[in-house]
Amino acid sequence: AQTVTQSQPEMSVQEAETVTLSCTYDTSENNYYLFWYKQPPSRQMILVIRQEAYKQQNATENRFSVNFQKAAKSFSLKISDSQLGDTAMYFCAFMEAIQGAQKLVFGQGTRLTINP
């Protein structure tokens, strides 16, 4: 079974700083997908970024980028020029393919606070 570990329960940085959230996972598969989701106090889970394991290039989405190290099974999220609206719970997730659907395995989450 796949497992996902986020070792930082909480983090706090000043606005405009750069912050990196760590995530490691364990799998025996070779092709898979990884995601970072954000959950602000409004409750909705919002997709931040995704990475396909067969792609060597790290994914980027505006201020968000990942450092994907397949051999080390590491998938960290970097947030540049952090903003107050980035305050949220961040979950790393591994996607298992199942017939006609998919199953997400989540880490325990990192609560990120951006301070003014």
Add this chain to the structure above:
Amino acid sequence: DTEVTQTPKHLVMGMTNKKSLKCEQHMGHRAMYWYKQKAKKPPELMFVYSYEKLSINESVPSRFSPECPNSSLLNLHLHALQPEDSALYLCASSRATSNQPQHFGDGTRLSIL
């Protein structure tokens, strides 16, 4: 605005009540999901529907009964719940292919008295 709509947003019910949670999406997704999320914890998968058929039940107690009447709707029927069932219930949908992300609703905050 979320593309997955859940109603109601809040629900308070007694242990003997029967209620239903509803989820609707119009993105043409053929896979739909129910999750339970306790405070400060990640979502836990409960049920998966693929092409309107139940494909995964993660050993959920029978007091939770899912239903997928059509490709756009997903219900969760509740009966005789326990206080420990109080949680945020999230619905999600995705394309049936394995490389597409799930889209989540805002959830229903359920409190059992």
